[in-house]
Structures are given as C-alpha cells and as structure tokens.
Amino acid sequence: MPDATEAVARRLRRQAAYCLVDGSPLYASLLKAAADDVEAEGPVRQVLAGFEDDPWSSALSLRLMGAVHRLVLDDAAWPVFRQALIDQRERIRSLLPGGCQTNEVGRCAALLGGFLEVAHRTGLPLRILEIGSSAGLNLRWDRYRYESAEGTWGDPYSKVRFQHSYEVPPPLNRSAQVVERKGCDLHPIDATSDEGGLTLRSFIWADQLGRLAQLDGAIEIARSMPLDVEQIDAGAFLERELAEPRHGVSTVVYHSIFMQYVSEPGRQRIKAAIEAADVFHLRMEPGENVIEVRLDDELLGTAGAHGTRVRWNVDSTRA
Ligand SMILES: C[S@@+](CC[C@H](N)C(=O)[O-])C[C@H]1O[C@@H](n2cnc3c(N)ncnc32)[C@H](O)[C@@H]1O
Structure with a gap:
C-alpha cells in the first residue's frame, strides 16, 4: 500500500479517536469506515487525492466531514435521501412496521x-x-x-x-x-x-x-x-x-x-x-x-x- 494511502487512513483513524473522546460516536464510526475505505481504494481515497500532504493542523478529516454534512444540510440532502431509498430499500422497508417510537422529553x-x-x-x-x-x-x-x-x-x-x-x-x-x-x-x-x-x-x-x-x-x-x-x-x-x-x-x-x-x-x-x-x-x-x-x-x-x-x-x- 502506498505510503500516502496509509498516512491518510492513519489520520482518519486518529480523528475518529478524538471524535469518540469528544462525544461523537457517529463521527468516530464514519471516520473509521472512511479509513477502511481509503485502504480499499474506495471513493474516500479518490475524494482525498491531492490532499495527502496537507498538514495535520489543517484538519483534513474534519474538512471531509464538513463537506458531506454541508450537502446534507442544504438542498442536496434530497438526492442523498433518495439514493438511500434505492440502495437500502429492503432495510428501510423492514424498519417501517416498527411504529413511531419517539420519546420526547421536551x-x-x-x-x-x-x-x-x-x-x-x-x-x-x-x-x-x-x-x-x-x-x-x-x-x-x-x-x-x-x-x-x-x-x-x-x-x-x-x-x-x-x-x-x-x-x-x-x-x-x-x-x-x-x-x-x-x-x-x-x-x-x-x-x-x-x-x-x-x-x-x-x-x-x-x-x-x-x-x-x-x-x-x-x-x-x-x-x-x-x-x-x-x-x-x-x-x-x-x-x-x-x-x-x-x-x-x-x-x-x-x-x-x-x-x-x-x-x-x-x-x-x-x-x-x-x-x-x-x-x-x-x-x-x-x-x-x-x-x-x-x-x-x-x-x-x-x-x-x-x-x-x-x-x-x-x-x-x-x-
Ligand atoms: C409516539 S410514542 C409517544 C411516547 C411518549 N408518550 C412521548 O410523548 O414521548 C407513542 C407510544 O405509544 C405506544 N402505544 C401505542 N398503543 C399502545 C397501547 N394500546 N398500549 C400501550 N402503549 C401503546 C407506542 O408503542 C409508542 O411507544
């Protein structure tokens, strides 16, 4: 595995550990999965190509998370939402009969x-x-x-x-x-x-x-x-x-x-x-x-x- 690939995976894992300590199991798990994806030459590797030498202090991992979150927050959320319905149709359908289980402390x-x-x-x-x-x-x-x-x-x-x-x-x-x-x-x-x-x-x-x-x-x-x-x-x-x-x-x-x-x-x-x-x-x-x-x-x-x-x-x- 090229050094650059290993280095990117390592920094994603390091950020995952920080996110866990700072109370975000969600970001920790996404960043760990992103590290695995880099090692498998998946889409995360391609998206981060050219950024490998950015210094740790530039927070590349958080910039990646911010970029994706931005898409979710603005109107690009719909295509992602729709794609999930296509890719995960059976899983989502299996959750629907479960009933609405909100427990709202407010x-x-x-x-x-x-x-x-x-x-x-x-x-x-x-x-x-x-x-x-x-x-x-x-x-x-x-x-x-x-x-x-x-x-x-x-x-x-x-x-x-x-x-x-x-x-x-x-x-x-x-x-x-x-x-x-x-x-x-x-x-x-x-x-x-x-x-x-x-x-x-x-x-x-x-x-x-x-x-x-x-x-x-x-x-x-x-x-x-x-x-x-x-x-x-x-x-x-x-x-x-x-x-x-x-x-x-x-x-x-x-x-x-x-x-x-x-x-x-x-x-x-x-x-x-x-x-x-x-x-x-x-x-x-x-x-x-x-x-x-x-x-x-x-x-x-x-x-x-x-x-x-x-x-x-x-x-x-x-x-
Ligand atoms: C939308 S949740 C509201 C929960 C909670 N009261 C709140 O305000 O956060 C409605 C709950 O009612 C429950 N429920 C529905 N019919 C019921 C029944 N006949 N007996 C007991 N629980 C029931 C559901 O399982 C669900 O957990």
Missing part, C-alpha cells in the same frame, strides 16, 4: 404545570401512571430543570434543562413529590441499551440538535435511576392499577401524543378505566389546531408537539 415542560396543579390542589404526594411511555423518559419529569422568565423549577444541576419552552409559563413556585411511578407500553424501549438509544435517536428530527442533547441527558438520568416500563396494553394496565382505591396520594394517569396510536376499542377501554376510578387525568394531545394540555375536562394550556411554545392558561390555575 413534553415534560408542557406536562409539568399539570402535575404541579394536582399537587397544589390536593396537597398530597403524587402517584404517577403513564400510558404509552415508550422508554419511560417522561416518568422522570421531576428530575429535570425548567426555566422561564417568571421562575424556575427542579434540580439546577440536572442534565436535562428546559430554557426556551415557555411563552406563558405555569406557576412554578409550587412543590410536588412523586412517591410512586409506573409506565406501560406495547413496545417498551430500554433507553440505556445501545439498540434502544439508537431507536430513540433515530426518531429525533435530524436538524434538531437541541432535542438530541436533551435526549442524551435524559438517558444519562435513566442510567442512574432505573425504572421498568411494563410491556402491556394501556387499558389492561389501567384496569389493574386502578382496581383498588389508593389513599394518601393523588393518582395521576397521564399520556402525551399517544391516543392517535390506539384503536377505538382500546380508547374506550382506557376511558372506562379512568372514569371508574378516583384519579386525575392529565394529557397532552392534539386539539383542533394546536396541542392541548388538559386536566380532566379543563384546558390548562397549549404547546407545540415537542413541548415548546407552552402557553399556560393562567385562568385555569388555582391560586
């Missing part, structure tokens, strides 16, 4: 005001039951930090911080204590596994890096606070969990961007289980033109689909 910023409202009204600790939890990241909403122009809530050192979620915040000068938390999903994801993390990341819209960072923070918190999401239908879960009355706690059944995935009989079963029990029903689901946050029949506020642009309906909040 939605906690919209749900928070509802939990605080229940705690404020009843003065009781909370027992929270989430249906359609996916990886259960929103079962840990009390471990995240919420910031608005009018106040803050939660751990100031949390790895998940919401700093731009509120247009009109809910009252945040309230406390809430979660004493029991359970979630269910037909297809639970283990956020702490490589496979689960990949699935969760794959559902983040690719140019929304802020959401990706929040997800990474939430996965870190999940590692330090293990919690099983039970694999069971939401209706069956609620029938079992709500069968006996619970005293000394406020039970909150909640869900976000979930009902559209449930069949009509499934919805009826969920509704019947909630109506038969003495519980609060908090939800973040699509209304006419906007996502609504409701507590029982009351409209508490509205938000964007990922929990940004939260506008609290201050009249709904009890002093």
Whole structure:
C-alpha cells in the first residue's frame, strides 16, 4: 500500500479517536469506515487525492466531514435521501412496521404545570401512571430543570434543562413529590441499551440538535435511576392499577401524543378505566389546531408537539 494511502487512513483513524473522546460516536464510526475505505481504494481515497500532504493542523478529516454534512444540510440532502431509498430499500422497508417510537422529553415542560396543579390542589404526594411511555423518559419529569422568565423549577444541576419552552409559563413556585411511578407500553424501549438509544435517536428530527442533547441527558438520568416500563396494553394496565382505591396520594394517569396510536376499542377501554376510578387525568394531545394540555375536562394550556411554545392558561390555575 502506498505510503500516502496509509498516512491518510492513519489520520482518519486518529480523528475518529478524538471524535469518540469528544462525544461523537457517529463521527468516530464514519471516520473509521472512511479509513477502511481509503485502504480499499474506495471513493474516500479518490475524494482525498491531492490532499495527502496537507498538514495535520489543517484538519483534513474534519474538512471531509464538513463537506458531506454541508450537502446534507442544504438542498442536496434530497438526492442523498433518495439514493438511500434505492440502495437500502429492503432495510428501510423492514424498519417501517416498527411504529413511531419517539420519546420526547421536551413534553415534560408542557406536562409539568399539570402535575404541579394536582399537587397544589390536593396537597398530597403524587402517584404517577403513564400510558404509552415508550422508554419511560417522561416518568422522570421531576428530575429535570425548567426555566422561564417568571421562575424556575427542579434540580439546577440536572442534565436535562428546559430554557426556551415557555411563552406563558405555569406557576412554578409550587412543590410536588412523586412517591410512586409506573409506565406501560406495547413496545417498551430500554433507553440505556445501545439498540434502544439508537431507536430513540433515530426518531429525533435530524436538524434538531437541541432535542438530541436533551435526549442524551435524559438517558444519562435513566442510567442512574432505573425504572421498568411494563410491556402491556394501556387499558389492561389501567384496569389493574386502578382496581383498588389508593389513599394518601393523588393518582395521576397521564399520556402525551399517544391516543392517535390506539384503536377505538382500546380508547374506550382506557376511558372506562379512568372514569371508574378516583384519579386525575392529565394529557397532552392534539386539539383542533394546536396541542392541548388538559386536566380532566379543563384546558390548562397549549404547546407545540415537542413541548415548546407552552402557553399556560393562567385562568385555569388555582391560586
Ligand atoms: C409516539 S410514542 C409517544 C411516547 C411518549 N408518550 C412521548 O410523548 O414521548 C407513542 C407510544 O405509544 C405506544 N402505544 C401505542 N398503543 C399502545 C397501547 N394500546 N398500549 C400501550 N402503549 C401503546 C407506542 O408503542 C409508542 O411507544
């Protein structure tokens, strides 16, 4: 193998190692594959021909990554996207039946005001039951930090911080204590596994890096606070969990961007289980033109689909 080829492969591998240390497994794996490709005299070798003598300080590997990323970011993304559908047709088709498995922690910023409202009204600790939890990241909403122009809530050192979620915040000068938390999903994801993390990341819209960072923070918190999401239908879960009355706690059944995935009989079963029990029903689901946050029949506020642009309906909040 010519020296120049070896040298280029070596510098790609060296950059891969730096990218891994600096927190980009994606770039690390792409650069390693690029190094292999150079040694196999593949397209990376051809693209980099003539640049072999550029000094290390000119960051040839990062210039390569930047060039390709630029194509992805501007309108050249479409031909690449289309080509992937051709080259990887069967693989992509095999992933389609898997269902939409977004677990969006940003939605906690919209749900928070509802939990605080229940705690404020009843003065009781909370027992929270989430249906359609996916990886259960929103079962840990009390471990995240919420910031608005009018106040803050939660751990100031949390790895998940919401700093731009509120247009009109809910009252945040309230406390809430979660004493029991359970979630269910037909297809639970283990956020702490490589496979689960990949699935969760794959559902983040690719140019929304802020959401990706929040997800990474939430996965870190999940590692330090293990919690099983039970694999069971939401209706069956609620029938079992709500069968006996619970005293000394406020039970909150909640869900976000979930009902559209449930069949009509499934919805009826969920509704019947909630109506038969003495519980609060908090939800973040699509209304006419906007996502609504409701507590029982009351409209508490509205938000964007990922929990940004939260506008609290201050009249709904009890002093
Ligand atoms: C779009 S995800 C939303 C996850 C989470 N609520 C959030 O807001 O990030 C919808 C989830 O509902 C789950 N799901 C759909 N039908 C269900 C059912 N009948 N019982 C339990 N989970 C269900 C799916 O598996 C999926 O994980």
